[in-house]
Amino acid sequence: MRRLRMRSSIDNCLTYGLVIVAYVVIRLLLAGGNISYALQGQLVPITVYIVMAVSLNLTVGVLGELSLGHAGFMSIGAFSGAITATLLELLADTTSTTWIRLGFSMPWLRLSLAMLIGGIFAGIFGFLVGVPVLRLHGDYLAIVTLAFGEIIKNVMSILYVGYDANGIRVSMDSANALKLDEGGTIIVNGPMGVIGITKLSSFTAGFILILITLIIVLNLINSRAGRAIKAVRDDKIATESVGISVWRYRMMAFVISATLAGAAGALYALNYSSVVARKFDFNTSILVLVFVVLGGMGNIRGSIIAATVLTVLPEVLRAFNEYRMLTYAVILIVVMLVRNNATLQHVFRQVGARLSKSLPIRRKGGEV
Amino acid sequence: MKRKNYFTFVVTLVLCLALLAGCADKPSKPTDTAPIKLGGIGPLTGGAAVYGIAVANGAKIAVDEINALGGIQFELNFQDDEHDAEKSVNAYNVLKDWGMQILVGTVTTDPCIAVAAESYKDRIFTLTPSASSPEVVKGKDNTFQMCFSDPYQGIVSAQYIQEKKLGSKIAIIYNNADAYSTGIYEKFVSEAEARNLEVVSTTTFTNDTASDFSVQLSEAQNAGADLVFLPIYYEPSSLILAQAKAMNYAPKFFGVDGMDGILEMENFDTTLAEGVMLLTPFAADAQDERTASFVKKYKELHNDVPNQFAADGYDVVYAIYEALKDKDVTAETPASELCTQLIEIFTNDKFVFSGLTGDNMVWSKNGEVAKPPKGMFIENGVYVGMD
Numbered sequence: 001m002r003r004l005r006m007r008s009s010i011d012n013c014l015t016y017g018l019v020i021v022a023y024v025v026i027r028l029l030l031a032g033g034n035i036s037y038a039l040q041g042q043l044v045p046i047t048v049y050i051v052m053a054v055s056l057n058l059t060v061g062v063l064g065e066l067s068l069g070h071a072g073f074m075s076i077g078a079f080s081g082a083i084t085a086t087l088l089e090l091l092a093d094t095t096s097t098t099w100i101r102l103g104f105s106m107p108w109l110r111l112s113l114a115m116l117i118g119g120i121f122a123g124i125f126g127f128l129v130g131v132p133v134l135r136l137h138g139d140y141l142a143i144v145t146l147a148f149g150e151i152i153k154n155v156m157s158i159l160y161v162g163y164d165a166n167g168i169r170v171s172m173d174s175a176n177a178l179k180l181d182e183g184g185t186i187i188v189n190g191p192m193g194v195i196g197i198t199k200l201s202s203f204t205a206g207f208i209l210i211l212i213t214l215i216i217v218l219n220l221i222n223s224r225a226g227r228a229i230k231a232v233r234d235d236k237i238a239t240e241s242v243g244i245s246v247w248r249y250r251m252m253a254f255v256i257s258a259t260l261a262g263a264a265g266a267l268y269a270l271n272y273s274s275v276v277a278r279k280f281d282f283n284t285s286i287l288v289l290v291f292v293v294l295g296g297m298g299n300i301r302g303s304i305i306a307a308t309v310l311t312v313l314p315e316v317l318r319a320f321n322e323y324r325m326l327t328y329a330v331i332l333i334v335v336m337l338v339r340n341n342a343t344l345q346h347v348f349r350q351v352g353a354r355l356s357k358s359l360p361i362r363r364k365g366g367e368v
Numbered sequence: 369m370k371r372k373n374y375f376t377f378v379v380t381l382v383l384c385l386a387l388l389a390g391c392a393d394k395p396s397k398p399t400d401t402a403p404i405k406l407g408g409i410g411p412l413t414g415g416a417a418v419y420g421i422a423v424a425n426g427a428k429i430a431v432d433e434i435n436a437l438g439g440i441q442f443e444l445n446f447q448d449d450e451h452d453a454e455k456s457v458n459a460y461n462v463l464k465d466w467g468m469q470i471l472v473g474t475v476t477t478d479p480c481i482a483v484a485a486e487s488y489k490d491r492i493f494t495l496t497p498s499a500s501s502p503e504v505v506k507g508k509d510n511t512f513q514m515c516f517s518d519p520y521q522g523i524v525s526a527q528y529i530q531e532k533k534l535g536s537k538i539a540i541i542y543n544n545a546d547a548y549s550t551g552i553y554e555k556f557v558s559e560a561e562a563r564n565l566e567v568v569s570t571t572t573f574t575n576d577t578a579s580d581f582s583v584q585l586s587e588a589q590n591a592g593a594d595l596v597f598l599p600i601y602y603e604p605s606s607l608i609l610a611q612a613k614a615m616n617y618a619p620k621f622f623g624v625d626g627m628d629g630i631l632e633m634e635n636f637d638t639t640l641a642e643g644v645m646l647l648t649p650f651a652a653d654a655q656d657e658r659t660a661s662f663v664k665k666y667k668e669l670h671n672d673v674p675n676q677f678a679a680d681g682y683d684v685v686y687a688i689y690e691a692l693k694d695k696d697v698t699a700e701t702p703a704s705e706l707c708t709q710l711i712e713i714f715t716n717d718k719f720v721f722s723g724l725t726g727d728n729m730v731w732s733k734n735g736e737v738a739k740p741p742k743g744m745f746i747e748n749g750v751y752v753g754m755d
Contacts, residue, residue, distance in 0.1 A: 273484075323665075
């Protein structure tokens with residue numbers, strides 16, 4: 001047991017180390033001006049997708065339930081986070097109270113509050129969805145989460161939110177139905193999504209969110225609750241027989257996963273000047289699921305690497321013009337095959353061995 | 369297949385693709401003057417690809433024509449954004465690395481809002497061919513539109529209907545999950561109210577439910593509407609026309625510029641569109657010389673009739689050319705300096721541009737274009753001017 005714990009803490013240190021080293025290296029490169037604009041623009045999305053992948057890994061890899069609506073939680077986080085940030089900014093502009101004005105004019109405070117609120121809202125929805133859904137399992141859960149993601153997308157694209165002297169107004173009909181006063185601001189404009197967002201996200205904020213995510217997820221996995229969650233995954237009946245509440249631990253993993261996705265959604269929304277509901281559709285859910293599957297179910301470090309590589313890859317492939325989609329798909333298939341195909345792994349090992357032949361290697365039992 | 373061959377096969381496949389991709393970039397002609405770098409962004413793949421490809425093709429024709437004239441030379445680099453704001457900003461950054469001096473784009477609205485915020489920060493002049501929401505230009509002095517803004521179309525449509533007494537009871541069918549459609553709808557309703565037009569039925573659909581309109585049409589029929597206003601794109605419109613015919617409901621149909629393209633649709637029975645009215649800045653069978661020559665060239669190169677997006681792309685490049693042709697600008701002029709110069713020219717009252725999508729266009733300080741809309745109706749399968 002002690003050795004096992006030792007091994008997992010070494011493993012965790014490696015994961016933290018990887019993230020911190022990557023951050024420091026990129027900061028240094030940025031300071032030296034050695035990074036292209038294309039990569040600079042992708043730094044925040046990369047951090048967002050890492051958090052998305054790690055949080056989904058908690059549901060899919062650790063809890064062992066297939067969720068196809070992770071983008072729905074991201075959407076809730078994005079919308080509530082962006083609304084929060086915009087409202088706080090309006091409040092800071094209009095209020096006469098000094099401490100509110102000074103406090104909310106600080107971008108990092110607005111950003112942290114937006115991520116917090118985004119996470120809380122997504123968590124609440126995760127709970128509400130979880131109440132009926134987590135009593136189902138297997139394919140049923142996958143189908144219900146899929147439907148949830150689509151419902152969120154459609155609801156968000158008819159949502160209108162405005163702000164004027166009388167407070168916040170919400171409508172599901174049209175912007176005219178908000179009946180805003182003169183000088184009122186439309187924050188969410190139906191299919192146009194949230195408009196006029198002040199860009200607050202930064203690479204450092206994304207890095208901190210990744211660290212928080214890792215601390216929560218890694219500590220959870222290695223805790224008593226985490227072992228209970230893994231027990232639920234491995235054998236539900238055996239777990240119930242020793243008195244562990246299956247529903248409670250599933251809910252715990254599911255809500256934490258949703259909350260982190262919500263915070264990532266808020267970070268994502270505040271990186272662009274507009275965000276639309278259409279972005280968080282089924283494709284985005286599947287994209288994040290691909291990160292998790294390619295990185296390895298339950299393998300947090302794998303999720304981080306897969307999310308980074310697969311976010312950068314389509315941009316690197318721009319050089320292939322119209323063939324880039326095809327190339328991307330081919331690369332995905334090749335990676336899948338290599339990961340899961342014994343013969344191919346053998347081929348790679350042979351290639352690797354041939355390459356390293358020039359180096360003197362000591363083999364067990366000497367040369368044959 | 370043997371094990372090793374498997375690996376070789378995959379590597380060969382990837383290398384072949386790399387080779388093909390290399391072919392796609394034609395080497396540009398060597399010219400005496402280094403060209404000014406125009407960046408373009410739009411959806412070349414995915415559901416909205418038809419708009420991006422049209423703009424890219426139209427802009428390419430304009431660039432080739434201008435380069436053949438001598439004088440200022442342009443080089444166009446058009447990047448795909450899949451109609452997604454994140455991809456669009458990525459494409460923008462790729463173009464920035466390439467050294468873009470002026471941005472032609474982006475084609476669709478919500479990616480354009482995100483990209484225009486970046487180009488505003490970086491001081492790169494942006495002229496969008498077709499992103500029509502007022503949100504695109506709001507608060508950004510460097511961003512200008514070539515197309516009508518959505519609210520403007522709504523207002524003009526209501527004006528047309530009232531002034532020409534086209535209908536007394538109006539039904540509206542619009543896409544409430546689409547920014548373009550809702551933008552026009554909202555202004556149309558408030559303008560119709562101000563002009564005492566009676567709106568008897570308002571029904572909606574979304575992209576996911578755009579396959580059956582019998583509910584919407586029977587509601588309009590039951591309400592006794594004699595004019596149906598369709599602020600939507602041509603694909604759902606074609607279905608509405610067919611279904612209305614099938615249920616023997618024959619009101620007048622009034623569309624906006626999204627309706628343009630309906631006559632060129634594959635497998636569409638053009639007799640269905642007989643008598644349909646629409647407001648559009650561009651008609652591919654207009655008789656003037658410039659349009660005729662553009663349509664001919666487009667057909668030769670792409671084997672397709674250009675729609676208004678192609679014409680918008682063409683006009684954007686020409687507007688930039690007109691603005692810069694007497695100015696002392698080169699490939700070395702920094703983007704921010706070009707931006708300042710172009711803003712000055714475009715907001716100057718003396719700068720009047722006539723193109724395929726309208727004559728005597730002028731731009732306001734906030735970046736919106738003012739040009740007269742052309743009311744058309746369809747007769748014997750061709751557009752005829754309404755006036």
